[in-house]
Amino acid sequence: MDAEQLRECAHKMVDFIADYYKNIENYPILSQVQPGYLRELLPDSAPARPESLTNVLDDVQSKILPGVTHWQSPDFFAYFPSNSSTAGFLGEMLSAGINMVGFSWISSPAATELEMIVLDWLAKALNLPDEFLSTGKGGGVIQGTASEAILVVLLAARDKVLRQIGKDNIGKLVAYCSDQTHSALLKACKIGGIHTENCRVLKTDPSTEYALSPESLGEAISQDLASGLIPFFLCATVGTTSSTAVDPLRELGKIASNNGLWFHVDAAYAGSACICPEFRHFIDGVEEADSFNMNAHKWFLTNFDCSALWVKDRSALVESLSTNPEYLKNKASQDNMVVDYKDWQIPLGRRFRSLKLWMVLRLYGLENLQAYIRKHIELAKKFEELVKLDPRFEVVAPRNFSLVCFRLLPKENNLELANRLNRALLDAVNSTGKLFISHTVLSHKYVLRFAVGAPLTEERHVVAAWTTLQEKAFDLLTNFTE
Ligand SMILES: Cc1ncc(COP(=O)(O)O)c(C=O)c1O
Numbered sequence: 491m492d493a494e495q496l497r498e499c500a501h502k503m504v505d506f507i508a509d510y511y512k513n514i515e516n517y518p519i520l521s522q523v524q525p526g527y528l529r530e531l532l533p534d535s536a537p538a539r540p541e542s543l544t545n546v547l548d549d550v551q552s553k554i555l556p557g558v559t560h561w562q563s564p565d566f567f568a569y570f571p572s573n574s575s576t577a578g579f580l581g582e583m584l585s586a587g588i589n590m591v592g593f594s595w596i597s598s599p600a601a602t603e604l605e606m607i608v609l610d611w612l613a614k615a616l617n618l619p620d621e622f623l624s625t626g627k628g629g630g631v632i633q634g635t636a637s638e639a640i641l642v643v644l645l646a647a648r649d650k651v652l653r654q655i656g657k658d659n660i661g662k663l664v665a666y667c668s669d670q671t672h673s674a675l676l677k678a679c680k681i682g683g684i685h686t687e688n689c690r691v692l693k694t695d696p697s698t699e700y701a702l703s704p705e706s707l708g709e710a711i712s713q714d715l716a717s718g719l720i721p722f723f724l725c726a727t728v729g730t731t732s733s734t735a736v737d738p739l740r741e742l743g744k745i746a747s748n749n750g751l752w753f754h755v756d757a758a759y760a761g762s763a764c765i766c767p768e769f770r771h772f773i774d775g776v777e778e779a780d781s782f783n784m785n786a787h788k789w790f791l792t793n794f795d796c797s798a799l800w801v802k803d804r805s806a807l808v809e810s811l812s813t814n815p816e817y818l819k820n821k822a823s824q825d826n827m828v829v830d831y832k833d834w835q836i837p838l839g840r841r842f843r844s845l846k847l848w849m850v851l852r853l854y855g856l857e858n859l860q861a862y863i864r865k866h867i868e869l870a871k872k873f874e875e876l877v878k879l880d881p882r883f884e885v886v887a888p889r890n891f892s893l894v895c896f897r898l899l900p901k902e903n904n905l906e907l908a909n910r911l912n913r914a915l916l917d918a919v920n921s922t923g924k925l926f927i928s929h930t931v932l933s934h935k936y937v938l939r940f941a942v943g944a945p946l947t948e949e950r951h952v953v954a955a956w957t958t959l960q961e962k963a964f965d966l967l968t969n970f971t972e
Pocket of ligand 1: 635636672730731
């Protein structure tokens with residue numbers, strides 16, 4: 491690599507990206523291309539001779555960007571956000587620049603040590619119990635995604651119980667979650683060899699605002715015990731994907747600990763809000779948990795990927811996931827003086843991801859990060875008020891954070907018709923390219939999700955989105971016959 495060439499090209503790239511952000515509102519938010527569009531536009535094979543960066547960037551502008559859905563657009567309200575920020579971007583750049591692979595402490599000591607320190611900082615900002623800090627038996631680790639976080643703790647929990655009851659009993663292990671738990675848990679069970687029929691997906695309904703009821707968990711565990719099965723894992727959620735429901739951690743955690751279950755709390759999206767004292771109560775009861783995860787790459791200004799996972803007993807992870815091949819042996823590891831993060835995750839290799847979280851925490855500071863979260867929650871409240879003011883619509887689930895679940899009501903009270911109408915409304919607004927929203931189904935109702943969380947979103951974007959929704963709703967209510 492030639493340093494001067496890097497300087498020149500990287501300046502061009504930064505200019506390109508800065509212009510992208512400057513013009514981001516001009517693109518259709520949801521890409522409007524058809525499947526396979528790109529094959530028509532690019533050659534069949536790689537070039538034999540080098541091309542110029544200018545040519546490549548021209549192609550990015552004319553061929554790639556039309557196929558991009560603009561997650562950083564201020565009019566993106568679809569899935570939970572995946573934030574970027576100047577600090578997060580700079581951290582990514584630095585990490586790409588240094589480009590080391592920090593699987594063991596010795597392979598790049600600063601990478602391991604910074605990750606431990608930064609996750610302790612974040613644990614303190616969230617007011618997590620001290621047992622999650624790296625100064626005791628626990629600690630934090632950055633995983634790529636919440637799915638990986640859930641998988642590694644499920645494997646640790648599985649192996650912990652199998653060490654006691656013998657590996658031949660894996661077929662008896664039962665995991666518990668609700669019908670609102672992210673599908674990552676069922677995938678983790680599949681990978682971890684937990685039979686699908688031993689995954690108890692407990693039903694929720696509006697009576698608990700879609701939270702998992704401790705009574706239904708208690709009953710399911712009793713039935714399984716009576717059938718000779720072995721309950722081993724419970725996944726609760728703070729801020730479910732469909733509607734941001736909050737499971738009652740304290741009561742669920744007590745049941746888990748009375749029955750010897752590993753208790754995991756998934757706060758992938760909503761965890762970020764809990765750095766604000768007024769929202770911290772949503773994770774009250776986390777003291778009962780064995781592990782906790784939140785995605786700094788969702789709503790915490792840290793560019794993808796950065797999923798923070800904390801455990802109270804790091805040895806459970808290490809016993810499940812450690813390998814010790816000759817070619818990786820070194821004195822610091824052999825003498826047990828260091829953390830080797832390769833033993834807390836699925837892959838061996840790992841990037842220097844803590845740099846970007848460190849940058850975010852240092853360049854913004856906790857007070858600004860709190861203000862950032864509060865602003866989005868206020869904007870979501872504003873949207874909720876607008877929906878409530880219009881009798882043609884209804885809010886379908888409580889708004890706990892920055893997600894509003896709502897739907898358009900048909901002229902006659904008919905569930906099937908209402909579902910078709912809302913599907914049509916979703917397509918109609920998304921095909922304008924002016925905003926992007928998503929949907930879910932709650933109690934058989936097709937529901938629209940409006941999630942505020944893109945860093946550039948201001949009140950004017952929320953109001954404009956609502957105007958488009960109202961216009962399309964008017965058209966549909968006038969013309970909808972099917
Ligand atoms: C509550 C919850 N858990 C887990 C996930 C999965 O996240 P990831 O893509 O980081 O695996 C999501 C994604 O939105 C989520 O909302």
